[in-house]
Structure formats: C-alpha cells, structure tokens
Amino acid sequence: MNTLEIRNLSKTYTNGVKALDSISLSVGNGMFGLLGPNGAGKSTLMRTIATLQEPDQGQVFFQKIDIHKNPQSLRRQLGYLPQDFGVYPKISAYQLLDHFAVLKGVINKKDRQEQVSALLQQTNLYEKRKKAVGTFSGGMRQRFGIAQALLGNPKLIIVDEPTAGLDPEERNRFHNLLSEIGENVVVVLSTHIVEDVSDLCPEMAILSGGRIVLKGQPNKLMDSLRGRIWYKKVPKDVLSDYREAFQVISTRLFAGQTLIHIVADTKPEPGFEPLQPGLEDVYFSVLTGAWSGEEVPAVC
C-alpha cells in the first residue's frame, strides 16, 4: 500500500492570501478526489505535494518520507499533470514523450521506445504520434498530459483540474483513461467539477477557503443527506422569497423555470418533492453552510 500523509499544511502568499490553512489528509491507493471552487487552494496544494513549492508550515509524507526534506525521492515516484500544461508546440507527440521519458530517467533506449509507444496506445494517440503537439485539440493535449504523467511507472499521480474546458465526449474519454490507471497507485485528482469526482473517486474531500471542510466516501456522504433534499420549480421572480424562507443550496434554470434544491428535515411546503441526494447536493450544502449530513464536517 502506498501512503500519502498531509499534516497541518499551511501556506500564505506574500500578498497575504492564506491559500492553505492547516490541511490534514491521509490518502491510500486509488483515486482520491479533491473538490473545491475556484480559489479554494487546490492548485496550491497540488503544487506543494509535487514539491514545486514549499509550505510555510506542516509536512507531507509519501511512503513515510518527508517529501520536502527529500524531494528527489518523491520526484522519482511522481507523475504530475499541472493545470496549465505547456508543451513545445512544434515537436511531435512521440519525440516530446521520448524527451520527457529521458528526463524521468528512462535511459535505456529500448525501454523508452516500449514505454512511449505503449502510453501513446493507451491514450489513443498512437495514430497521431507524428503530429506536432501544438496542433492537438484540448482533449488530445490532456490525454498527452496523462501519457507524460504515467512515464516511469509513478506511484503517486497528481492531476490538477484535467477536464476544465473539455467537451462532454472528451471528458468522458478522459474519465475512462483515468479509471484505467489502476488501483495500485495513489491518484489525487483536483477539480471543481462534481461529476469528475462522482464518476471516478471512491474517496474525496471538499476544499474551501484553504480548509478541508468535509471528507469521506461520496456514497456515504450522499446517503447521509437522504430524506433531507427537496426540489421545486419556482418562477424566477419569487426566488429571493424562497432564499429567505428556506436553506436553498442550488438553483438551476430548467425549461425556462428555476429548479431549486433545498435542505430540510421534513417536507417544507406543498409543491416540494423529495429527491435522491446527488454529490452536487453534498457539495452545495457544504459550501452554503447548510450541510446536515450525519458525518461531522472535517474541519482540520
């Protein structure tokens, strides 16, 4: 079992923004989803785990080794797909992956050829291997990003907001690819897209304002809201009345009307219907302060 242990991690930028505020998490093998809105601190946490920046306080251990004291030992085992994945636009996918493989320490030419070809196959880019990466679509680029992250058989894979900007088909393809990565490595997936986590992650945490505000298994978290989520279609002009009277956690336009979700222990008024809670209901009830699930919010 691989283990990633984050203890009391804090980071304040020089402009005074506290991006991480005493984050503690234990992550084992499998896909771990880190969900949070823009500015929550996800990229700061991902970069810190990837040893690209140092925390002000706290430690991160991988396989019980302090990664900021021994960054080289972590980097040998790390695959990282950053949020903004820059590529050398004129180099072909094969050449670029081969170059990254050298940087990752895959020195033997035959090993490298095998790995690069296998990863291009796995990411469905083999047919395009001679094309310049700069001509790739967003989805192809992200698949290429995963191929480079998987070079050298990493034990810890960090993927930062990989599906932002992808169309539904590419997102789906990317999800399938991530789900193949395997259960024998630690994968931390940061995202603000709830479906990324509900589709892929058996364990998750919600990050908001630099703090972990909830963690657990998506299924259990959804279960703990069962019987407490209600929906109703309401005209737009009375929305503010509903916001005042009820704990509205989300509103969405649906066929020209506004569909609201609220949290309440009993049926609030005629016209509300009960709803099987989804992960979005968990997420929004936590972010709006209306969380009433059984699990205690993990304010670390």
Ligand SMILES: Nc1ncnc2c1ncn2[C@@H]1O[C@H](COP(=O)(O)OP(=O)(O)OP(=O)(O)O)[C@@H](O)[C@H]1O
């Ligand atoms: N280098 C920096 N200097 C100053 N402030 C920063 C820096 N990087 C991030 N921040 C601020 O720290 C907070 C957390 O940013 P971070 O990028 O980690 O969040 P995020 O959850 O990844 O959000 P996003 O999805 O928008 O990238 C934000 O308020 C951001 O403006």
